[in-house]
Amino acid sequence: MSCMKDKFNREITYLRISVTERCNLCCRYCMPEDGICKKKHEEMLTEEELLTAVRIAASYGVTKVRLTGGEPLIKRNILSIARGIAQTPGIEEVCLTTNAILLPEFAEDLREAGVNRVNISLDTLDPQKYEWITRGGSLDEAMRGIEAALGAGFDKVKLNAVLVGGWNEDEIPALADLTRKWPVDFRFIEMMPMLGNTVFGGEAYIPYTKVLEALPELMPVEGKETENRTMSLSGVAKLYRLPGASGYVGLISPVTAHFCRNCNRLRLTADGKLKPCLHSAAEFPIKGMDEESIRKQFEAAVAAKPEWHGNLSVTERSHALRLMNQIGG
Ligand code: SAM
Numbered sequence: 001m002s003c004m005k006d007k008f009n010r011e012i013t014y015l016r017i018s019v020t021e022r023c024n025l026c027c028r029y030c031m032p033e034d035g036i037c038k039k040k041h042e043e044m045l046t047e048e049e050l051l052t053a054v055r056i057a058a059s060y061g062v063t064k065v066r067l068t069g070g071e072p073l074i075k076r077n078i079l080s081i082a083r084g085i086a087q088t089p090g091i092e093e094v095c096l097t098t099n100a101i102l103l104p105e106f107a108e109d110l111r112e113a114g115v116n117r118v119n120i121s122l123d124t125l126d127p128q129k130y131e132w133i134t135r136g137g138s139l140d141e142a143m144r145g146i147e148a149a150l151g152a153g154f155d156k157v158k159l160n161a162v163l164v165g166g167w168n169e170d171e172i173p174a175l176a177d178l179t180r181k182w183p184v185d186f187r188f189i190e191m192m193p194m195l196g197n198t199v200f201g202g203e204a205y206i207p208y209t210k211v212l213e214a215l216p217e218l219m220p221v222e223g224k225e226t227e228n229r230t231m232s233l234s235g236v237a238k239l240y241r242l243p244g245a246s247g248y249v250g251l252i253s254p255v256t257a258h259f260c261r262n263c264n265r266l267r268l269t270a271d272g273k274l275k276p277c278l279h280s281a282a283e284f285p286i287k288g289m290d291e292e293s294i295r296k297q298f299e300a301a302v303a304a305k306p307e308w309h310g311n312l313s314v315t316e317r318s319h320a321l322r323l324m325n326q327i328g329g
């Protein structure tokens with residue numbers, strides 16, 4: 001097995017795969033109101049092509065795969081994809097990011113298929129606000145999905161909220177308090193200014209430090225534990241804990257304090273493009289290619305990883321040519 005190191009000596013061990021662009025919700029920070037133009041079935045990677053890409057990635061030293069989307073649980077063959085990845089030699093961890101709506105149906109089967117960890121999006125605890133941000137979703141259904149995840153025996157369940165200034169800032173304490181109620185980590189993510197999500201004004205882009213202001217009792221997780229967790233478990237989150245909580249509160253700051261120095265990721269889109277960086281326009285197609293050519297594309301994508309993603313703000317938007325649901329977050 002060889003390893004993939006980029007120009008900045010970062011070893012690439014993590015592949016995030018968007019399995020579909022489609023979603024059963026339509027979050028305002030992620031997708032435009034009129035949804036997305038549906039691509040043709042033949043443009044998308046087949047299960048066989050996806051598993052070939054994972055096998056090649058593993059041969060280059062990738063050990064962790066995340067399934068995301070769009071909503072990965074609306075993908076017809078998601079269980080078989082998850083199982084195929086979990087059985088790929090070299091892959092040690094299979095994770096999934098979901099809005100949880102379909103977890104009551106899928107949680108146990110995902111666990112059985114080999115999914116180790118689940119991340120769930122939960123931006124608010126108010127049913128009306130949930131319906132507003134997701135353009136029609138039911139908080140009740142998401143909560144039932146979270147319960148199903150907690151009952152299915154995953155190694156870890158993490159909940160994620162996108163911070164939206166003036167909208168869910170007031171809920172920071174209640175959301176973080178879930179780390180005391182349930183065996184979960186809760187992570188706050190700064191909203192990123194992506195192509196197409198121009199519905200929010202500058203005041204909505206609040207920094208992660210707002211969480212520290214709202215929760216002065218948060219204690220940083222110090223020392224070796226922080227280092228290990230920051231590098232390998234949480235990857236990109238600064239970690240804290242509330243007194244008496246079992247789980248961590250993680251702060252993810254792609255906008256105000258980027259974590260590109262530790263970036264160990266490549267992304268693969270549902271239509272078969274390798275992306276060296278979430279925010280760059282560069283894409284390396286693999287759809288329909290033979291194995292040798294796919295290997296070359298992996299090497300080219302790693303070589304094209306930029307040192308960092310550049311400034312992001314309401315006026316300096318991501319250079320990615322896709323919406324978030326087409327990349328996978
Ligand atoms: N549908 C699944 C879900 O919502 O968890 C997986 C796909 S979603 C694109 C992956 C992650 O991206 C979610 O945690 C979502 O909150 C996050 N996300 C989407 N748009 C974002 C944005 N503009 N800024 C920051 N995070 C965003």
Ligand code: SF4
Binds near residue numbers: 030069325
């Ligand atoms: Fe769908 Fe996830 Fe995007 Fe919301 S954040 S629209 S659930 S893909």
